[in-house]
Amino acid sequence: xxxxxxxxxxxxxxxxxxxxxxxxxxxxxxxxxxxxxxxxxxxxxxxxxxxxxxxxxxxxxxxxxxxxxxxxxxxxxxxxxxxxxxxxxxxxxxxxxxxxxxxxx
Amino acid sequence: xxxxxxxxxxxxxxxxxxxxxxxxxxxxxxxxxxxxxxxxxxxxxxxxxxxxxxxxxxxxxxxxxxxxxxxxxxxxxxxxxxxxxxxxxxxxxxxxxxxxxxxxxxxxxxxxxxxxxxxxxxxxxxxxxxxxxxxxxxxxxxxxxxxxxxxxxxxxxxxxxxxxxxxxxxxxxxxxxxxxxxxxxxxxxxxxxxxxxxxxxxxxxxxxxxxxxxxxxxxxxxxxx
Numbered sequence: 001x002x003x004x005x006x007x008x009x010x011x012x013x014x015x016x017x018x019x020x021x022x023x024x025x026x027x028x029x030x031x032x033x034x035x036x037x038x039x040x041x042x043x044x045x046x047x048x049x050x051x052x053x054x055x056x057x058x059x060x061x062x063x064x065x066x067x068x069x070x071x072x073x074x075x076x077x078x079x080x081x082x083x084x085x086x087x088x089x090x091x092x093x094x095x096x097x098x099x100x101x102x103x104x105x
Numbered sequence: 106x107x108x109x110x111x112x113x114x115x116x117x118x119x120x121x122x123x124x125x126x127x128x129x130x131x132x133x134x135x136x137x138x139x140x141x142x143x144x145x146x147x148x149x150x151x152x153x154x155x156x157x158x159x160x161x162x163x164x165x166x167x168x169x170x171x172x173x174x175x176x177x178x179x180x181x182x183x184x185x186x187x188x189x190x191x192x193x194x195x196x197x198x199x200x201x202x203x204x205x206x207x208x209x210x211x212x213x214x215x216x217x218x219x220x221x222x223x224x225x226x227x228x229x230x231x232x233x234x235x236x237x238x239x240x241x242x243x244x245x246x247x248x249x250x251x252x253x254x255x256x257x258x259x260x261x262x263x264x265x266x267x268x269x270x271x272x273x274x275x276x277x278x279x280x281x282x283x284x285x286x287x288x289x290x291x292x293x294x295x296x297x298x299x300x301x302x303x304x305x306x307x308x309x310x311x312x313x314x315x316x317x318x319x320x321x322x323x324x325x326x327x328x329x330x
Contacts, residue, residue, distance in 0.1 A: 008214045018204035025200060025324075029193045032175065032329055042330060049325040053318055060207045060314045062307070068118050069125040070133055074147060081154045088158045092165030099168045 009065070017059045024048045024055075136304040139311070146315045149278075153319050156274065157326060160267040172259035174328050177250055178242075192328050195238050196320065202231030203317040206310045213306035218293060221306055225290035228313060232283040239276050243269075268327065275323055278316045285309055 028048040031041055058064040063071060125132050133140050164171055180190040187193075209224035246252045246268075254269050256262040289309045292298065298305055 008211060011208065011211055014204065014207045014211060018200070018207070021200045021203070022197065025193070025196050028325065028329060029189065029196075032188055045325050045329045049321055052321045056203065056314055056318050056321065060203055060317075061311055062210075067125060067134070068122050070135075070143065072122065073133075074143065077147060078150055078154075081151070081158070084155070084158050085161070088162040089165065092162040095162075095166035096168065099166065103168065 013059065017055055020055060021052055024052050138308050139304060142308045142311050146311060149315065156271050157322060160271060160326065163263040163267055167261035167263050169261040171261050172257060172264045177259060178328060189328055191238060191242055192324065195235055196324050198231050198235050199317050199320050202228045203314055205231065206313045210307045210310040213303035221303060222290050222294045225286050225306065229283050229286040229290065232279050232286065236276060236279055236283065239272065271323060275319055282313050282316050285312060
C-alpha cells in the first residue's frame, strides 16, 4: 500500500529547508524592523510569504515527491480562491465608496 | 498504440495523470488515511481562505484608518523597542516545530520508532509553547490595549472581530494538533503501528505542517501588512 509514495529523502535536506525558512522569516521581520513602507514592503513581504509557503508545501509536506495527480488535486481547486479574492476586492471597494458617500460629514 | 497502465513504465507527466485516472484501480496510490487528510486540508484551505478574504474585504471597506499593528504589537526589551518581537518569536517557534515534525516523519519511515516518538513529543512541546505565547498576546491585547471584537480605541472597529476570529481559529488548530500529536506519539510508542507501518506519522505531520503553513499567511497579512 505504501509503495510509491514512500520516500525517505536525506535528513540534511530537511535541515537545509529548516534553515531557509528561518532566514526567510528573519528577512520578512527585517522588512518590519527597518520600517520599509509602501510598494517595497508589500512586494517583499508577499514574496517571502509565497516562498515560505512553497517550501513548506513542497518539501515538508512531501508534495514534491507525490504523483502529479495529487498535485493537481491540491493545486487546481486552490487556484479558484483568486476568483473570490477578485470578487471580494470589488465588493470591498464599492462598500467603502458608499460609506464615504453617505456616512461622512 | 497501446495504453500503458503500469505506472512504472509511464514517462511523460500527462501520461502519468491519464494512467492514474484511467487505470482500473484506485486513482491515488497512497494509504487511505493520507488521502483523506489531504482532502480535509484542502477543505481547511478554503475555510482559512474565506476568512482571510473576508478580512481583506472588511479592511478595504473600513472608512476609519486600520489600527497600526506595529504600535500595538511592539515590545520593549533591554530598553530598546522591538516591533512585533513576540510575534516573530512565535513564528520561529512554529517553524522549528515544523522542522522537528519533518524529522519525526523521516525517522518514522526509516523505522526508527524511538526517535520518531521523541520528535513528535518535541513538536507537541513547541506547539504548546506557541499556544502559551498566543494566550499572552491575547491577554495583552484585551487588557492593555482594550481591543474588543466590536471595537477598539486604535482605529477601525472591524480589527478586533477579524483578528480574534482568525488567530483564534488558527489557535484552535494548533491545540487540536498538539492533542493529535500526543495521542499519536503514544500510540506509536505502544507499538500499534509496528506491523502497519508508520504512514500515520506522516498523516499527523501533514496536519501539523498545514497549521504552520496557515501561520505563514496570518503572519504576513495580519502583522506585517
